[in-house]
Amino acid sequence: MRMDSSDRVALTDLAARYAQAVDRRNTTALAALFTDDVAFVLPPALNGTDAPTEIRGNTVVSSSVVDAVSHLHSTRHIVEQQILDLDSPTTAHGEAYCSAHHIYPRGEGHRDNRIEIRYQDSFEKVDGTWLFSRRELVVDFAEDVPVILLGQ
Template identity: 65%
Template sequence: MDPADRLALSALAARYAQAVDRRDTAAVAALCTSEVVVVLPPELNRTDAPAELRGRETVARSVVGAVSHLVATRHVIGQQVVETDTTGRAHGETYCTAHHIYTRGEGHRDNRIALRYQDTFEFSGGTWLFSRRELVVDFAEDVPVTRSGR
């Protein structure tokens, strides 16, 4: 894979994290193909089976809606391994630590989730987009945190 494509895919994952953290539904949608599929594991959808979200608007509304009740989020993107499938299509795995800050009593807690995105990318209209993201939860922890006074 061309280094410029690798850089573009890394930036795509970072922009997705930024859009979610900023609760920017339009930005999330712009990073996805029209027929994107996002697969949420049982740990994140509170059921016994994975759940699929389909279509860029549905995905964007659902993803941003899922974090909108939180005080703050921070999705920290780690390593990414990508392989070309065909011209204009690639597959990869992107690591992420997702911080979900919520209020409990007089303080705040961080529900941290170590996850991996199993990604499929498509090159469309001169840019790389997500066509599929399947989340895999490796582990989670819930810890007290101190928020800044801003």
């Protein structure tokens, strides 16, 4: 099924709004991007266990995501290429690449724990608005490097 340009733009915007809401620690804005019964899946590399962890529900997911980054100085999620496929007029799936920067203090300076992520996404159109119905993180690699904070 062919996806029209307005749906493609809306889904691309959805991924950007997710990144913005996480970086601004805005649980209300984040929850509004998910269906009520959204499933959010964290890989073992991010949840500290040997198996993926699934979190359900838009308010639980938004609180969990913001809580996970709240101890950091700042974050920056840079959404890169996104592949999108329409399944039906109201459902779609896709993959979005993301460079996630996690800035934290160390000693007298700061470091950036950069994680290269691919989001495996499922979407549902609810009352004319595209929302995430499932978001699964896949970690490709990470690095930890010193950074200099400017404009402090």
